[in-house]
Amino acid sequence: MGQALPPWLERGLADLFPAGESADPDQSLAGRLQQAAGAERPLRIKLGIDPTGSDIHLGHSILFRKLRAFQDAGHTAVLIIGDFTARIGDPSGKSATRVQLSAAEVEANADTYLTQLGLGQPPERALLDFTTPGRLEVRRNSEWLAGLDLPQVIELLATSTVGQMLAKEEFANRYGSGTPISLHEFLYPLLQGYDSVAVASDLELGGTDQKFNVAMGRDLQRHFGQRPQFGLLLPILPGLDGVQKMSKSLGNTVGLNEGPLAMYSKLEKVPDAVADHYLTLLTDLDPAHWPSSPRERQKTLALAITASRHGLEAASAAQADAANLVAGEMKAQTVPEASLAAIPFPAKAFHLLSSLGLCASSSEARRQIQGGGVRLDGEKLTDLTLEFSAASELEGKVLQLGKKTFVRLVP
RNA sequence: GGGUCGGUGCCCGAGUGGUUAAUGGGGGCGGACUGUAAAUCCGCUGGCUCUGCCUACGUUGGUUCAAAUCCAACCCGGCCCA
Numbered sequence: 001m002g003q004a005l006p007p008w009l010e011r012g013l014a015d016l017f018p019a020g021e022s023a024d025p026d027q028s029l030a031g032r033l034q035q036a037a038g039a040e041r042p043l044r045i046k047l048g049i050d051p052t053g054s055d056i057h058l059g060h061s062i063l064f065r066k067l068r069a070f071q072d073a074g075h076t077a078v079l080i081i082g083d084f085t086a087r088i089g090d091p092s093g094k095s096a097t098r099v100q101l102s103a104a105e106v107e108a109n110a111d112t113y114l115t116q117l118g119l120g121q122p123p124e125r126a127l128l129d130f131t132t133p134g135r136l137e138v139r140r141n142s143e144w145l146a147g148l149d150l151p152q153v154i155e156l157l158a159t160s161t162v163g164q165m166l167a168k169e170e171f172a173n174r175y176g177s178g179t180p181i182s183l184h185e186f187l188y189p190l191l192q193g194y195d196s197v198a199v200a201s202d203l204e205l206g207g208t209d210q211k212f213n214v215a216m217g218r219d220l221q222r223h224f225g226q227r228p229q230f231g232l233l234l235p236i237l238p239g240l241d242g243v244q245k246m247s248k249s250l251g252n253t254v255g256l257n258e259g260p261l262a263m264y265s266k267l268e269k270v271p272d273a274v275a276d277h278y279l280t281l282l283t284d285l286d287p288a289h290w291p292s293s294p295r296e297r298q299k300t301l302a303l304a305i306t307a308s309r310h311g312l313e314a315a316s317a318a319q320a321d322a323a324n325l326v327a328g329e330m331k332a333q334t335v336p337e338a339s340l341a342a343i344p345f346p347a348k349a350f351h352l353l354s355s356l357g358l359c360a361s362s363s364e365a366r367r368q369i370q371g372g373g374v375r376l377d378g379e380k381l382t383d384l385t386l387e388f389s390a391a392s393e394l395e396g397k398v399l400q401l402g403k404k405t406f407v408r409l410v411p
Numbered sequence: 412g413g414g415u416c417g418g419u420g421c422c423c424g425a426g427u428g429g430u431u432a433a434u435g436g437g438g439g440c441g442g443a444c445u446g447u448a449a450a451u452c453c454g455c456u457g458g459c460u461c462u463g464c465c466u467a468c469g470u471u472g473g474u475u476c477a478a479a480u481c482c483a484a485c486c487c488g489g490c491c492c493a
Contacts, residue, residue, distance in 0.1 A: 178489050242449085251439075269448045295446050322447090344460085351460040364440080367455055373441040387460080402441060 005030050008069045012062065012281045014208045015233035017215075029230050032202065036075075042134065045070045046201035046217075046229065048080040048141075048192060051109035056116045057253035058305070059237040059246030062281045063205050064117060064127045066234060070203075071135045077128060078199045079117075081110045084142040085191050114138070116256050127256070137199070144198040145191055156190045159223050160216070165189075168212045189213045193220040196229050203230040237281060242271030259336060260310040260318035265404055267302035268322060275301060283308070325406070335398060338407040340391040349374070349386040352394075358401045368401060375400040 009029075020027030025035040036043050047067050049060075056064075067077045086106045118126020129135045148156075165186050166172055174181050189212055196204060196217030204214045211233055218228035236245045239252025246253050254266050270278055272294045279285055279297070283304040291297050299319065307315035321335075338356045347355075353365035353374065366384055368374050374381045377397045388394055394409045 180488065240448095265447090271448065293446090295448095298447070346460085348460045354460090359440095361458065362460070363458060364456080366461080368441060371441040371455060373455095384461090 005033075006073070008073070011284075012066075012234055013232065014235040015211065015231070017231045026227060029203070029232075032230065036202075042075040043070070043202040044076050044078050044200060046078045046080060046196060046199055046204040047206075048082050048085075048195060048204075049113060050082045050086050051106050051113055052086050055248065055253075055255045055257060056113060057246060057248065057255045058282060059239070059253065061127060061256060062234050062237055063207065065282070066205055066232070068128055071129045071132070074135075076134060076137060078137045078139060078201060079128070080195050080199065081113070081138065081140045082192070082195075083107065083110060083140045084145040085188060085195075110140070139199060141191070141195050141198070145194070153187075156194060156220070157187075159220060160186075160190060189216045190220070193217040197221050197224045197226060200226060201229045202227075203232055205232050205234070207236050208233045209236060235277065235281065238274045238277060240266060240270060242274045254305075256309060260306050260314040261321055261335075262404075263309065264302045264306045264315060264318035265322045265325070267305055268298045268319075270298060270301070272298070278305070325404070335406045335408045337410045338399075339410055340394060341411065343391065345391055346387050346389045349376075349381055349388070350384065352388070352399070353401065356399070356407060358399070358405060358407060373402050 016029060018027050022028050023031040025031040032043065045067060047063055071077050083106045117128045119130050123129040123131055166175060171181060192213045193216035197220050204217055206214050214231040221228045239246035241252045244252060254263055275294065275297045278301045279290055283301060285304055291300055303315050303319055306318055343352065343355050350362050350365035350369055353359045353368065354362040359365035359368060369381050369384055372380055376399055391411060395411055397409050399407045399409055
């Protein structure tokens with residue numbers, strides 16, 4: 001009989017492989033943990049991130065939360081910034097070839113990522129523990145990938161077959177539907193797998209869509225004479241629509257950078273069907289204490305998640321504000337401010353909306369006004385030609401777009 | 412390399428010489444409704460401080476009073492053959 005895994009590790013697991021029950025440290029993670037504890041050697045937990053976008057959202061954060069849990073248990077997080085592989089583009093979950101990024105873009109994205117993960121902040125405020133010695137290694141895979149020579153690349157390619165590659169679901173779908181697959185995309189799983197070799201990983205974290213790549217890491221570690229890593233996969237977080245995965249391109253995300261009010265008011269309306277996933281994957285609340293009313297459940301998860309990012313005080317304030325705003329009252333204290341300094345006066349009302357970034361374009365702003373979606377201090381604007389002659393006319397007023405976007409105008 | 416089909420707005424997809432930013436769907440945004448949401452119904456969905464002016468149907472040129480629609484070259488892709 002094998003030992004049980006600790007609850008913090010099991011929470012929210014979608015897949016763990018190999019999942020042997022024995023005490024064999026090569027087949028059972030419980031065995032491996034025990035062996036590590038006995039040898040006082042922390043495990044090396046690999047998580048690769050693809051710095052292709054600049055904003056981290058809750059969907060990403062479930063992996064970081066798990067990585068943090070390993071850190072807090074004394075293990076070493078090996079965060080691999082895929083600066084080299086980002087220039088290829090991960091074909092996972094993609095229906096088309098990804099755009100390749102320039103080295104400069106990738107580097108800028110990587111910096112933004114680390115900042116959002118909490119670089120420079122104390123562990124209690126940050127997503128990852130950046131400060132405790134021995135808990136974090138940040139590596140870039142260009143360190144080892146950029147220097148590979150052709151014979152080494154060929155060795156990598158030789159470990160896998162076209163049939164294996166085409167067995168990967170995304171490739172199969174694309175091939176089957178006639179969507180182009182460039183040859184270099186086959187290199188991605190191999191290079192990501194080689195990352196595991198380069199950092200001698202004991203366990204790799206990933207979403208369920210990463211199973212192929214994580215398994216590839218095991219194959220390559222074996223090929224290069226290393227002990228293969230465990231693969232620990234977490235579910236893909238459904239987005240705010242409750243159906244598709246959370247993804248920026250689908251517009252169903254909650255960004256870690258969002259303010260408390262925006263975060264809370266988005267989260268309090270996640271569809272009931274996915275509320276439990278959010279509670280499991282994004283909070284530490286004990287399921288025994290989850291409220292039974294669906295509406296209360298939404299509020300609980302929204303409060304807990306917002307608090308984990310902004311602190312309980314700010315989250316509670318956001319909760320109160322959200323209730324007020326929905327009730328149509330204008331009491332919010334935490335309405336973000338927008339400066340009028342850059343607006344040239346006289347200014348048309350629709351120009352104001354686009355210049356302040358509430359609307360994507362001034363044409364859209366006109367349409368919103370026509371559609372009755374714009375209010376100033378609670379009063380609906382209807383006149384397209386409305387013009388303000390000076391900033392002083394607007395200072396201190398609250399401009400509202402739709403039900404959830406508010407901005408307090410300041411000089 | 413050869414043959415063949417194709418590249419339309421955020422996405423899919425009509426249109427195949429003639430008012431009009433270009434049918435329809437999806438998605439998105441706004442309004443009503445509601446426990447927030449969903450569902451449903453309604454409106455909007457290229458840009459511009461806009462009673463008008465720009466830019467648009469792969470790219471560049473051409474034919475024409477007039478082109479997304481015809482012609483040419485080029486670029487990109489699918490399929491079949493090599």
